[in-house]
Amino acid sequence: MVIAIAIVRMRDLFATVMLTGIFSLLSAGLFVVWDAVDVAFTEASVGAGIVTVLMLGTLSLTGKSEKTPAYSPTLPLVVTVLTGAALIYGTLDMPLYGDPAAPIHQHVAPRYLNESYGEIGLPNVVTSVLASYRGYDTLGEVTVIFTAGISVLLLLGTTRRTKGKSKDDREEGEKP
Amino acid sequence: MRHHIVLRVVAKLLIPLILLFALYVQFHGDYGPGGGFQAGVIFAAAFILYAIIFGLESARLVVPPTIIRAGVALGVLLYAGVGVASLLLGGTFLDYSVLAHDPLHGQHYGILLVELGVGITVASVMIAIFFTFAGRSR
Incomplete structure (x- = not known):
């Protein structure tokens, strides 16, 4: 929370990026406390590691300090506060953390926990769910990453090369 | 970066360990925390570290942009290919049980291949994005 406020108040973008990395690392620690080791692992490596490096790379392309905004921050502030209040109001209905009667523990979770070892044979249930039961979702996620990579290569990667290479033409044809 | 002797030596010591840890996370994801996404990111981090310390040009020599x-x-194709293979072997799409005679072994092979595909794509995309960004800044 303190770090989030510091990120908002900071004008120096370099320090902001560093604080964002620290924020991710702290969230990773929080996830470990909540026994979500896989999520924590992802947060630590992606959030604290790669994103920080990419933001620094972006900073080297743009400037290092934030410009003073030309418009009044009142309207965005009101919208954000209203949205945040609505979201927090929504959480009041949710079951308590760790409540065994919560709907999420009643639907498919017991089946995954009790039978996945017999059906898949892996001790790590998270991997079983991600790669086998939810194989379609993971395929979609990989496709999203693939699309992101192709888009970056298309937008930024081909500036130096001469036009008319057949491979680039074909990739451009897939763009919406 | 010619003069940062400490950085260069430490990076040379660390990079093999980072790569080894990435492979451990990749192939041990079935038994502990980890999997393709995390392994791919760690794998890419090793090359990004190399590119930061030793310069973009030498990093481009280590991993050419074509690769x-x-x-x-390749990663996406591997993932989807496993699904198509299970289709051809008589199951539904991404049903790994038909990949081997024993359904459990089939599931194991399928998850291993699928996670490998995830890892390859994630690592390649991360390296590609970093190289592109770093290449623009000069």
């Missing part, structure tokens, strides 16, 4: 671009597509 990265091939890797971006």
